[in-house]
Amino acid sequence: MTITQLKYVLAVAEHQNFTKAAQKTFVTQPTLSMQIQKLEEELDILIFDRSKKPIELTSVGKKIVSQARNIVNESERMKDVVDQEKGFIGGDFHLGIIPTIMPTLLPMFLKNFTKKYPKVHLKIEELTTDEIISKINEGHLDAAVAATPLEIPTIKERPLYYEPFVGYIPLSHRLANKKKIDGKDLDLDDILLLEDGHCFRDGVLNLCKASKLNPDDTFQLESGSFETLIKLSNEGLGMTLLPYLHTLDLSEKQEKNLRYFNEPSPAREVSIIYSASELKMQIINAMYDVIAGVVRGAIAFQDVKIISPVK
Incomplete structure (x- = not known):
């Protein structure tokens, strides 16, 4: 039995x-095919049911x-140790x-990180939270930045920062005259949402749910x-x-439509997440330090209430 054979099995699976x-x-x-067949013969079992289309595991x-x-994860850990x-x-x-x-x-951390660690060959991919969870568990992602807590046993979370929610309210809106807003002011009938699949949308729904409003209304x-x-x-x-952080790029005219929440501000927890097997921890720790250091200067909010991203 070889590590290479096991990698082939994982690829077919x-x-x-x-x-x-x-x-x-x-x-x-x-x-x-020959290497997988040799492994099956050695173990005296069939790993795959080749009669099914697509191929299925027995x-x-x-x-x-x-x-x-x-x-395979443990074998890769040896290189990490070295x-x-x-x-x-x-x-x-x-x-x-x-x-x-x-x-x-x-844009806030990439240039700093690549300059400080030029020997790291980064491949960055934009993925939904569900895709990230699957890819980490399958060993196709070394780490990710996502909204937490997710509370998944196979994944570890290390909070990077806490990012408050901010209202964007045009002058014609019923809340435009308020200097600050509360969760109880929100009404899903007039909130524009991201489409399904975005965890920030789920955070907004959870915020409204906490305010005892009906989260199942039809959105405009x-x-x-x-x-x-x-x-x-x-x-x-x-x-x-x-x-x-998205509000920092708004124009001066758009900034006039911003309304902050009364403290504690609803906020999302943003973490670097990775497999519980803790592979490539030296790079994960380096990335954590760079991101946390950069964002710390941009977000000064302290008194926040974490809103879960989980449906």
Whole structure:
């Protein structure tokens, strides 16, 4: 049994196709098939049911894949141990960031990080929280930046900062005359929301739920971006809520429509999250230090109330 054979098994389990798995692992399909067959013969079991389309794991195959993932992770930890012993911070690192954080946070830390750690080869991907969770558990992401707490046993969370919600309220809105707002002021009938799949949307729904308003009302409009929500709000179609860092890029005219919450301000917890197996911790710790250091100067809020991103 070899680590390479186990990696081939994991690839086929993920893609449910021998040809695709071979392409992803950069070997020929006959080579991959032969190595998996040799492993099956050694164990005297069938890992895959090849009669199904797409290919499926057998009942024992599911257990083999779970164990194979642990073994492959532990084998990669050896390199981590050596790198940490040498003080080396470098190599490939795959980072996921959720869409409502990517546009504001990435420009703040990326240049600093790449300058400080030039030997780290970053691959950054914009992903939803559900996609991030799956990719971390499957070993395809080394870490991610997402709204927390998620409370998933296989994933560790390390809070980076707490980002308040801010109201964007046009002059024509019923709350325009308020200097500050409360959760109880919110009414989902006139709040413009991000479309389903964004955890910031779920945070807004949870905030309204905490204010004892009905979170199941039909919304007037939904969109995939804060920019669109702001434009719709400017057209008098309702108010919206923005994450604080997003408000830093608004024009002077748009800033006049901002309304902050009375303390404690509702806020989202933003964390760097990673597998409980703690691979590549030297890079994760370096990234944490850079991001936390940059954001600390931008967010001065202390008295906040964390709103869960979980539905």
